[in-house]
Amino acid sequence: MKETAVDFRSGMADWRPVEEGADAFVWALVAQGVRYLFLNPGTDTFPVQEAIVRLQEQGHPVPEVVLCPFEGVALAAAHGYYAATLEPQAVLVHVDVGTQNLGCMLHNAQRAHIGVLVCAGRAPYTTDPEVRGTRDDYIHWLQEQLDQHGIVRNYVKWDYEVRRPDLLGEVVARAFQVAATQPPGPVYVTLPREVLMARPGQVAIFRRQRMPPARLGAGDPEALREVGRQLAKARRPVVLTGATGRTAEGLQALVRLAEALALPVVEWRDRVNFPADHPLHQGYDPRPWLAEADVVLVLDHDVPYIPTLAGPRPDAFIAQIDLDPVKGTIPLWTYPLDCAIQADTAQALPLLLSCAEEALTAADRRRIAERGEALAARHREQRQDWERQAQAKATARPIAPEWLAHCLGRLLAERAPDAVVVDETVTNARVLFRHVSTTRPGSWFKSGGSGLGWALGAALGVKLAQPERPVIAAVGDGSFVFGSPLAALWSAQKAGAPFLTVVFDNGGYNATKQPLVAAYPEGDSVRTGRYVGVELGPPLRYDLVAQSVGAYGERVEDPEEVMPALQRGLERVRCGQPAVIDVLLAPI
Numbered sequence: 001m002k003e004t005a006v007d008f009r010s011g012m013a014d015w016r017p018v019e020e021g022a023d024a025f026v027w028a029l030v031a032q033g034v035r036y037l038f039l040n041p042g043t044d045t046f047p048v049q050e051a052i053v054r055l056q057e058q059g060h061p062v063p064e065v066v067l068c069p070f071e072g073v074a075l076a077a078a079h080g081y082y083a084a085t086l087e088p089q090a091v092l093v094h095v096d097v098g099t100q101n102l103g104c105m106l107h108n109a110q111r112a113h114i115g116v117l118v119c120a121g122r123a124p125y126t127t128d129p130e131v132r133g134t135r136d137d138y139i140h141w142l143q144e145q146l147d148q149h150g151i152v153r154n155y156v157k158w159d160y161e162v163r164r165p166d167l168l169g170e171v172v173a174r175a176f177q178v179a180a181t182q183p184p185g186p187v188y189v190t191l192p193r194e195v196l197m198a199r200p201g202q203v204a205i206f207r208r209q210r211m212p213p214a215r216l217g218a219g220d221p222e223a224l225r226e227v228g229r230q231l232a233k234a235r236r237p238v239v240l241t242g243a244t245g246r247t248a249e250g251l252q253a254l255v256r257l258a259e260a261l262a263l264p265v266v267e268w269r270d271r272v273n274f275p276a277d278h279p280l281h282q283g284y285d286p287r288p289w290l291a292e293a294d295v296v297l298v299l300d301h302d303v304p305y306i307p308t309l310a311g312p313r314p315d316a317f318i319a320q321i322d323l324d325p326v327k328g329t330i331p332l333w334t335y336p337l338d339c340a341i342q343a344d345t346a347q348a349l350p351l352l353l354s355c356a357e358e359a360l361t362a363a364d365r366r367r368i369a370e371r372g373e374a375l376a377a378r379h380r381e382q383r384q385d386w387e388r389q390a391q392a393k394a395t396a397r398p399i400a401p402e403w404l405a406h407c408l409g410r411l412l413a414e415r416a417p418d419a420v421v422v423d424e425t426v427t428n429a430r431v432l433f434r435h436v437s438t439t440r441p442g443s444w445f446k447s448g449g450s451g452l453g454w455a456l457g458a459a460l461g462v463k464l465a466q467p468e469r470p471v472i473a474a475v476g477d478g479s480f481v482f483g484s485p486l487a488a489l490w491s492a493q494k495a496g497a498p499f500l501t502v503v504f505d506n507g508g509y510n511a512t513k514q515p516l517v518a519a520y521p522e523g524d525s526v527r528t529g530r531y532v533g534v535e536l537g538p539p540l541r542y543d544l545v546a547q548s549v550g551a552y553g554e555r556v557e558d559p560e561e562v563m564p565a566l567q568r569g570l571e572r573v574r575c576g577q578p579a580v581i582d583v584l585l586a587p588i
Contacts, residue, residue, distance in 0.1 A: 042094025044121025076457025104451025112448025
């Protein structure tokens, strides 16, 4: 007797009647928990736009559309939302050209391990007048590429072109499963118009809970036991952390480990990884520690130090615990390691602490207590020195970046202790770190990559994720321009997601000038004071850019006006208006 085949989708999916394939795409986004669709539309996205209106009119839930006039803003916003929530959202752009406009925002999402579904239309592939969605415009011949997916394949975990409308639910579920599996990352799906406009009748919409992402655990217990033993016996240990604070649990686990073993923590603040006011927080420069450290623990860090500038002792024991401890997508990453542990640090660090405590002797505990006292004294001296540096420049004209950062720190401490900072100050980043004392997990975000123009869009995404908290984008003037401020501020206004932008405006590209001077300290550029392609000339009116889209804009040139201007900007944001405070600093 012939056996009846069992549909593999039984128990995994719900069948939905659909008018068009685009309905299935929208249903699938809802099923995967997508709250926002960040959209930059084109001649291939309209079936999705129509489906959203159609389903909404029928009383069905749909994602909220956030219209972004530039594609980079859309992906940066999805990046910011994921960073703040760990919930992947969706981006929809226009064929190959829209995909290319995602540009370096895709690089940032890859390096920062951001789960996001990036969708793009595809030029129609038929000329059959009987097929819905067929080619009917001049550009449809120009927009088809030999390999549209090749634009992004270096940067995504997975890519797929949907070929049949009945596959839409399955493909979207698979995309989110891959995107959220640790280490997370972006995925890319193309949606031909013919598929979106086809009429399959019904489509299987896969349940989120039956296609869950894979999570990393605590890591290899034997390796953790060895690292714990090394930390227990260490005389000059150091912890270098980059993104352990991506979860509150990770930050709290690191605090418990550091306190138990009196470990100095040196932070690169991609996230708030360790409370800045904690006596074991030892700043942001690993170089003073590496030359003497006998044990180096690296946590969630892509670039823990610059080997050509400083490095660890040859006999130091070095361990790295990370979602991706060997950095397989970075072709040359040859940092010395004695132990590489792939794990979620939030789960690994409690086990590591237990292993270390098992190895402690009474002598170890006495040494740890003495070290803790010395580190607390160093912490106090370091902070006092930073405060003196800022106060010494309180009246400097042009305004010093230390004074601006100090004022921003005061603003948060006095007026907005719950604020979130989105940082893209680039060459002023360490100055900002020193003077804005962060303690709460989830209150600081950097891009994780090197693609500039991220912060404005990311601030929009963070604000959508945490509407009750003030969001402050701290940017250099170059980053402000790269961030498509007209598009980003317009989107913030339109979406009801206002944020405050503070521009560290030094009139040029300091990130370009610094390596030039370092490589040619006695060169003609330094000798003549002429830096080709670096200086932007007379200050641009970024405050007027803000005003052109209904945001509040103010330029500041007097150091005494920095704090009042920041307060005015914050107040405007609290009243629902995006604001830009452009602070003119000493030219680079």
